[in-house]
Every structure is written in structure tokens, then in C-alpha cells.
Amino acid sequence: MPLTETNNTVAWQRREPKQQLLIWAAWFVGLVLFLICWKVISDNTIWEFLEDAGVQGMSLINRMIPPDWSITGSLMRPLWDTLNIATVGTALGVAIAFPLSFLTARNTTPHPLLRGLALTVIVSSRSINALIWAMLLVTIVGPGIFAGMMAIALRSIGFVGKLLYEAIEEIHPEPVEAIQASGAGRAQVLAYSVWPQILPAFVGTAVYRWDINIRESTVLGLVGAGGIGLQMNAAINNLAWGQVATVFVLIFATVILSEWVSAKVRAAVY
Amino acid sequence: MPFVSDRRLRWALNAGVLIYLVLAWLSVDVNWARVSEGMERGLNFIASFLQPDFVSRSGEIFLGLRESLTMTLTSTVIGVALSIPIGLGAARNIAPLPVYLFCRLIIALSRTFQEIIIAIFFVAMVGFGPLAGVITLAFATVGFMAKLLAEDIEDARPDQMEAVRATGASWLQWINYAVQPQVMPRLIGLSLYRLDINFRESAVIGIVGAGGIGATLNTSINRYDYDTSAAILLLVILIVLASEYFSGYVRKWVQ
Numbered sequence: 001m002p003l004t005e006t007n008n009t010v011a012w013q014r015r016e017p018k019q020q021l022l023i024w025a026a027w028f029v030g031l032v033l034f035l036i037c038w039k040v041i042s043d044n045t046i047w048e049f050l051e052d053a054g055v056q057g058m059s060l061i062n063r064m065i066p067p068d069w070s071i072t073g074s075l076m077r078p079l080w081d082t083l084n085i086a087t088v089g090t091a092l093g094v095a096i097a098f099p100l101s102f103l104t105a106r107n108t109t110p111h112p113l114l115r116g117l118a119l120t121v122i123v124s125s126r127s128i129n130a131l132i133w134a135m136l137l138v139t140i141v142g143p144g145i146f147a148g149m150m151a152i153a154l155r156s157i158g159f160v161g162k163l164l165y166e167a168i169e170e171i172h173p174e175p176v177e178a179i180q181a182s183g184a185g186r187a188q189v190l191a192y193s194v195w196p197q198i199l200p201a202f203v204g205t206a207v208y209r210w211d212i213n214i215r216e217s218t219v220l221g222l223v224g225a226g227g228i229g230l231q232m233n234a235a236i237n238n239l240a241w242g243q244v245a246t247v248f249v250l251i252f253a254t255v256i257l258s259e260w261v262s263a264k265v266r267a268a269v270y
Numbered sequence: 271m272p273f274v275s276d277r278r279l280r281w282a283l284n285a286g287v288l289i290y291l292v293l294a295w296l297s298v299d300v301n302w303a304r305v306s307e308g309m310e311r312g313l314n315f316i317a318s319f320l321q322p323d324f325v326s327r328s329g330e331i332f333l334g335l336r337e338s339l340t341m342t343l344t345s346t347v348i349g350v351a352l353s354i355p356i357g358l359g360a361a362r363n364i365a366p367l368p369v370y371l372f373c374r375l376i377i378a379l380s381r382t383f384q385e386i387i388i389a390i391f392f393v394a395m396v397g398f399g400p401l402a403g404v405i406t407l408a409f410a411t412v413g414f415m416a417k418l419l420a421e422d423i424e425d426a427r428p429d430q431m432e433a434v435r436a437t438g439a440s441w442l443q444w445i446n447y448a449v450q451p452q453v454m455p456r457l458i459g460l461s462l463y464r465l466d467i468n469f470r471e472s473a474v475i476g477i478v479g480a481g482g483i484g485a486t487l488n489t490s491i492n493r494y495d496y497d498t499s500a501a502i503l504l505l506v507i508l509i510v511l512a513s514e515y516f517s518g519y520v521r522k523w524v525q
Contacts, residue, residue, distance in 0.1 A: 034347050037340035041400045044337065044481070049397035057395045084294040091291070127510040128503060129474045131386065135491050136499075140312040142304040149298070219386040222477070236390065248387070255382040 060241060067249055068242035075231060075250055081145050082227035082254070085220065086213040089152025094206045096153065097122075097161035104161065105168035107176075108194065122165075126158030130216045134225040148225035152213050159212075160205050167201035168194060200269045211262035218251045315496045322504055323497030327490070331502060334483035337400050338472040339509075341482055345404045345472075346465045349411025350457075356412060357419030358445065363431075364423060373416065380413025389475040400481030407468045407475070414467070418460055419453065426452045458524050462517035466510060473506050 004011050015023070102108045103118040134151035141147050171194060179193040221229020228247060235243035324331065359365045359373035380388075389406040396402050426449060434448035476484020483502060490498040 030347075034344060037343045040336065040340040041344055041404055045399050045401040046397060050401075053396045060391070060394055081297065084297055088291070088294050088298075123511060123514075124507055127470060127507040129470055131474045131477065132487065132503070135477075135488065136315065139491065139494070140305075140308040140315070142301055142308060144301070145298050146300045146305075215382070215384050219384045222386060232387075248383070251387075252382050256378070 063241035064245035064248075066242070067245035068240070069246060071231075071243050071246055072250070075228065075247065078221075078226075078228040078231050079250060079254065082217050082229075083214070085145055085148040085152055085217040085225075085227050086210060086258075089149040089217070090156055090206065090210040090213050092149065092153035093156025093209070094160050097157045097159075097164060098202075100157065100161045101164035101168060102190070102194075104165040107171070107173075108168055108190065118161075122158045122161040124158070125154055125156075126162065128155070130155040130213075131219060131223060134220045135223045138224045143224035143226070145226035148217060148220040148227055151220060151225055152217055155216070156209050156213060160209050163205045164198065164202060167198045167205075171197040203269045204266045207262045207265045211258050214258040215255050218255075311494070315500070318496040318500040319504070321497060322501035323495075324501045324505075327486070327495075327498045327501075330486050331483070331498070331505070334476070334486040334502075335505060335509075338469065338476075338482040338484075341400050341403045341407065341472050342465060342469040345407030346411060346461065346468050348404070349408040349464070349468075350415055350461050352408065353412045353415035353419060357416040357423065358449075360416055360420035361423035363426075363428070364445075364449070373420075377413050377417050377420075380409055381417065385410050385471045385475055386478060389478050389480040393479045398479040398481075403472060403475050403480035403482055406480055407471060410471070411464050411468065414464060415457075415460060419457060422453045422456050423449060455524050459517075459521045462513075462520055466513050466517060469513065470506070470510060 004013060013020070100118050100121060103110070103114050104122060106115070109115040109118075130151050133154045134147060137147040137150050137154075141150065175193040175197065176189060179189050184192065217227050217229075218232075219229045221227045221231070222233050224230070228251065232244060232247045235241075235247060356373045356376060359369045360377055362370055365373065385406055388409055389402060392402040392405045392409075396405065430452065431444070431448040434444055439447065472482040472484065473487065474484045476482040476486070477488045479485070483506070487499060487502045490496075490502065
């Protein structure tokens with residue numbers, strides 16, 4: 001216990017002096033780094049723009065209220081498209097991530113070399129945002145829902161694959177040994193001892209990613225990959241902020257709903 | 271034991287999924303002629319990953335990456351600093367009901383909207399440039415961190431909190447000695463994770479004018495300058511990999 005004695009009174013401190021000094025030094029280094037970074041940002045900012053930022057923000061909000069409800073009907077089809085992009089995209093992503101995760105997990109991979117390859121795919125997919133995937137795919141397959149679905153699928157592979165292979169690595173070895181002892185082949189071991197153990201994680205991860213994908217797919221339209229983002233972009237370009245507000249409200253409602261569904265399903269499977 | 275125990279529910283679920291997939295697939299019209307035309311471009315793009323061009327646009331790439339990295343750090347620091355009071359306010363076992371509801375509203379707003387949408391709003395407010403990006407990422411960080419922090423505080427062991435309170439500690443001392451030690455390791459881990467996310471996001475919010483490498487990437491893709499795009503994407507992947515390795519190391523050290 002770190003105690004210091006001065007003038008016969010013993011004072012308790014939480015940490016040893018040396019440890020405390022180290023923590024302060026770390027804070028200092030962090031602060032200096034932050035200030036340097038802030039300097040770079042500040043040099044690249046036109047501060048004059050900030051003087052009327054409050055006025056600009058208020059006028060933007062004033063123009064958004066009341067939302068222009070008249071376009072709600074015409075937004076239903078794009079909303080359906082957005083849901084489809086998220087759902088089909090997630091399904092595709094999960095379908096590809098599933099075999100990939102078995103190749104990546106240390107205890108089920110057929111060969112270390114294959115594991116490295118699968119891991120590279122997972123990392124690349126995770127590092128690149130769905131919007132960047134969409135930009136690339138729009139130039140390749142043309143604008144539309146299809147590009148959006150592919151983008152969502154490509155981004156989901158990494159996320160689902162990573163969580164799934166971690167789940168496979170964490171399974172109990174006893175059921176696997178038991179099935180092996182009964183003389184089962186490789187595929188049978190996977191089907192009867194590994195699969196039942198990862199099923200809850202599998203469903204939970206897929207639904208969680210679906211919920212994230214709904215949010216992501218609302219903006220894919222900005223780069224031409226279909227969905228409600230297309231209407232949002234058009235409204236912003238026309239400076240029709242009332243219409244933008246309607247889109248925002250619809251997105252808010254959809255995301256809250258999907259989050260609720262996803263939380264319910266995850267609570268049921270775990 | 272099947273996963274869904276009620277047989278009728280199971281069949282209904284299977285049929286529902288099948289019908290939905292057919293319906294969803296029907297709403298997609300793929301222009302296969304356009305796809306086969308674009309395939310060539312796709313192959314070009316993949317080929318450019320084998321010969322990425324770091325050199326001819328190195329100035330833009332360097333400036334963009336520097337902006338992205340500085341944006342990442344400042345926004346994470348500001349976001350985490352803001353998310354601590356909001357996280358405390360959103361924990362039901364600490365905050366009174368009105369504060370709780372207010373903080374939860376901020377979290378819900380920040381979490382529902384994708385970073386791009388928030389960026390559009392802030393770019394309109396403070397103008398083009400990295401400052402809009404910093405504000406956007408900080409706002410998004412608040413939603414993420416405060417929610418997880420609040421959940422962590424709600425799960426904190428109540429006996430330790432009671433014990434510190436019983437010594438007559440003031441509110442600040444109570445937070446500092448009873449709550450903070452319990453949530454600190456997770457807070458550090460999450461901050462590092464968020465640093466990672468913010469870097470990845472900083473690569474896209476440039477599309478709407480909020481600074482960072484995203485603007486450079488967007489320009490290069492629009493110009494079909496795939497060799498440069500490939501170089502940028504490879505650099506982003508490398509930095510994410512490095513930070514993932516680093517944060518795994520720090521997390522081990524903290525716990």
C-alpha cells in the first residue's frame with residue numbers, strides 16, 4: 001500500500017509515486033500529440049466560415065421544419081429498395097463469410113496457408129467502407145440496387161467472418177472429440193459438433209450485421225447505388241430541405257425499428 | 271433439437287424467407303449487358319492492385335492521409351471526452367430520470383444517422399474542410415462510446431459503489447473511486463477500437479466535403495485513375511492492420 005509519511009501523519013495514496021509519474025507522463029505525451037493534430041486541422045480550416053455557423057445551422061433547421069410530407073408516398077419504393085439492399089446484401093455476405101470462417105478458425109482450417117489467405121480477405125473487406133465498395137461497384141456494374149447489394153455483401157464478409165471465426169475458435173473441444181471418437185468423418189464432425197455450438201453466435205452476428213447494414217444502405221444512394229439515399233441526394237441538391245427532413249424522419253423510424261427487431265432476436269438466441 | 275422448437279413456426283419462417291428472397295430478387299433489375307461491359311473495368315481495377323501507383327499523386331495522397339490521421343485522433347479525443355459525461359448521464363443507476371432521458375436522446379440521434387448524413391449537415395454549417403469532419407466523427411463517437419459506457423456502468427458491481435458511498439465520499443470521489451476503476455479497462459479498449467473506426471470513416475466522409483483521404487480517393491475513382499485508388503486503398507488497409515495490431519497489444523497491457 002503506497003503510504004507517505006510527513007510530519008508523523010500518514011497519508012494514503014492510490015498509486016506508488018513512480019507509477020503515478022508514469023501515468024502523468026503518458027497523459028502529457030497524449031496532450032501534446034492532440035495539440036499538434038489540432039494545429040494541423042486548424043491550419044486547414046477557414047475560421048471565418050465559423051462566425052455564422054450558428055445562424056447557418058438554425059436556418060437549416062428552420063427550413064427543415066415542417067417536413068414536406070407530400071413526398072412520403074413516393075419514398076416508399078426507395079425505402080423498400082433500401083431494405084432489400086440491406087437484407088439481400090447481408091444474406092450474400094453471410095453466405096460467403098460462412099465457409100471463409102471455417103477456413104480461418106485455427107481449429108478447423110485445413111491448411112495454415114489457406115488460413116492466411118482467408119484472413120487477408122477478411123481484413124481487406126473490413127478495412128474498406130461499404131460506400132467505397134459502392135463507388136467501385138457503380139463504375140463496374142453500373143448504378144442501381146445491384147451495386148448496392150454487392151457493396152453491402154462485400155463489406156459484411158469481413159465483419160461476419162471475423163466474429164464467426166472467433167466463435168469457432170472458442171467452442172468446447174469435448175463434443176468435437178466425442179463425435180470424432182464415434183468414427184465420424186470431417187464433414188460429420190463439423191455438422192454435429194461444431195455447427196450446433198456456433199449456431200447462436202451465427203444467428204446473432206447475422207442479425208446484428210443486418211441492423212448495421214440498414215443504416216449503411218441509407219447512404220449508398222449518394223454514390224448511385226440505389227435506395228433512399230438517391231432521393232436524399234436529389235433533395236439536397238435541390239436545396240429542398242423540407243423533403244430532406246422527411247427522408248431523415250423515415251430513416252430514423254426504419255433504423256429504430258430494425259434495431260429493435262435485431263435486439264429482440266439476439267436476446268432470444270443468446 | 272431443432273433451433274426453432276415449434277414446427278409450424280419453423281415452416282412459416284422458412285417459407286417467409288423464401289418468398290421474401292424471391293420478391294426482393296424480382297425488384298432488382300440487373301442490366302447484364304452493362305455488367306459485362308463494366309467487367310473489363312473491374313478487371314482493370316483488380317489488375318491495378320498488382321501495380322499500385324504511389325508516386326504520381328504522392329503529394330495529394332500524403333496530404334490526404336495526414337488530414338485523415340489528424341482528424342481521427344482529434345475527433346476520437348474530443349468524442350471520448352464528451353462521451354464520458356453523457357455516458358454517466360445515460361446510466362440509470364447514477365443519473366436521475368430527466369438527465370437519463372436527455373442523454374439517451376443524444377445517443378439515439380447520433381447512432382441512427384450514418385456518418386455521411388451527419389457530415390452533410392455539418393459541412394453545410396461550418397463549410398468544407400477537416401473541421402466539419404472532426405465535428406462529425408466526434409458526434410458519431412459520442413453515440414457509440416456513451417452507449418457502451420452507460421451499459422458498462424449499469425453492469426458495475428453495486429456493492430463497491432455502496433462501500434465508497436458509505437465512507438462519506440462526495441459525488442466526484444464516488445465516481446472516481448467506485449465507478450471509474452470498474453469501467454476504465456473497457457473504456458480504453460473501446461476508445462482504441464473507435465480510433466480504428468474513425469480512421470476508416472475518415473476515408474469516406476471526404477466524399478461530401480468533410481476533408482481527409484476520402485476526397486482524394488473519390489477523385490481518383492471518378493477519373494478512372496485506378497492505380498492511384500489502389501495505392502490509397504492499400505495504404506488504408508495497411509494503417510487499419512497496424513492499428514489493429516497495436517490496439518490488441520495495448521488492450522492486453524491494460525487488462
